[in-house]
Amino acid sequence: MNTARPVALVTGSSSGIGAATARLFAQRGWHVVINYARSAEAAERVALDCRNHGVDALVVQANVAEDADCRRLAEAAESEWGRIDALVNNAGTTRFCAHDDLEGLSAADFHDIYAVNTVGAYQMVRAVAPAMQRANTGSVVNVASIAGVRGFGSSIAYAASKGALITMTRSLARALGPALRVNAVCPGFVRGEWLAQGMGESRYQAMVEHLEATTPLGRVCSAEDVAEAIVYFATGAPLTTGETLLLDGGTHLGRL
Numbered sequence: 038m039n040t041a042r043p044v045a046l047v048t049g050s051s052s053g054i055g056a057a058t059a060r061l062f063a064q065r066g067w068h069v070v071i072n073y074a075r076s077a078e079a080a081e082r083v084a085l086d087c088r089n090h091g092v093d094a095l096v097v098q099a100n101v102a103e104d105a106d107c108r109r110l111a112e113a114a115e116s117e118w119g120r121i122d123a124l125v126n127n128a129g130t131t132r133f134c135a136h137d138d139l140e141g142l143s144a145a146d147f148h149d150i151y152a153v154n155t156v157g158a159y160q161m162v163r164a165v166a167p168a169m170q171r172a173n174t175g176s177v178v179n180v181a182s183i184a185g186v187r188g189f190g191s192s193i194a195y196a197a198s199k200g201a202l203i204t205m206t207r208s209l210a211r212a213l214g215p216a217l218r219v220n221a222v223c224p225g226f227v228r229g230e231w232l233a234q235g236m237g238e239s240r241y242q243a244m245v246e247h248l249e250a251t252t253p254l255g256r257v258c259s260a261e262d263v264a265e266a267i268v269y270f271a272t273g274a275p276l277t278t279g280e281t282l283l284l285d286g287g288t289h290l291g292r293l
């Protein structure tokens with residue numbers, strides 16, 4: 038079925054930033070593909086929220102580390118609606134490990150994290166590019182991280198995977214223009230389960246309070262803040278490609 042409405046495919050949209058992004062696209066009248074790896078029920082709940090805005094939402098299980106899954110995900114959107122206008126590479130994973138604990142990370146940890154955060158994004162771009170090239174338009178937004186800019190975050194492997202994603206954003210923007218625009222958002226500390234679970238509740242709360250007291254904008258990022266920036270790249274910014282937008286309330290500027 039072909040549709041007049043634009044279509045967004047958001048990987049890892051069963052929770053957090055991906056779910057907020059899918060909801061915002063739906064609110065703006067886009068059909069959405071909700072993707073999850075393990076959390077089927079959560080994905081169905083997000084789809085219901087989206088449908089309540091009067092659009093269609095397709096729920097597809099796929100592991101972005103698997104190329105065949107990425108191609109199946111793109112094919113599901115194309116066969117449902119005949120178009121893909123925006124791809125949001127949001128699916129991500131990490132392993133929490135102190136940066137000075139060099140024995141704490143194995144080669145397998147690096148490979149597992151890269152397989153999702155970096156290679157997964159590449160595979161998804163490759164899967165959707167033909168549809169976007171046929172339409173001669175399309176926007177890819179990669180969800181990187183301030184970790185990839187400043188070299189901190191949950192682990193060195195995670196920061197390196199996001200740094201690679203930022204570099205890849207530039208390479209793909211050059212390679213795929215003029216039809217496709219490829220940009221990245223780099224959230225800082227985002228409120229939510231990802232960090233609450235990874236850091237433990239008391240360290241997480243202490244960090245929220247510290248950031249609220251020291252960040253120039255006086256608050257930490259929410260999933261909805263990130264969604265706004267993603268949708269901006271997808272629906273506006275027609276002359277912007279290969280760009281990275283930092284969303285950390287100004288933390289990267291340091292303190293007076």
Ligand SMILES: NC(=O)c1ccc[n+]([C@@H]2O[C@H](COP(=O)([O-])OP(=O)(O)OC[C@H]3O[C@@H](n4cnc5c(N)ncnc54)[C@H](OP(=O)(O)O)[C@@H]3O)[C@@H](O)[C@H]2O)c1
Pocket residue numbers: 048049050051052053054055072073074075076077099100101102126127128129130153180181182183223224225226227228229230231232260
């Ligand atoms: N939270 C932060 O502070 C922060 C800061 C900067 C950047 N980010 C980035 O933002 C993105 C979203 O994070 P979040 O905070 O919203 O975390 P989240 O709530 O844990 O969401 C992660 C999503 O990714 C999906 N996912 C994980 N592995 C996948 C795979 N192999 N294939 C497909 N989907 C997969 C999960 O699906 P299932 O539940 O089904 O596994 C879930 O929908 C990540 O790329 C993360 O690196 C987060």
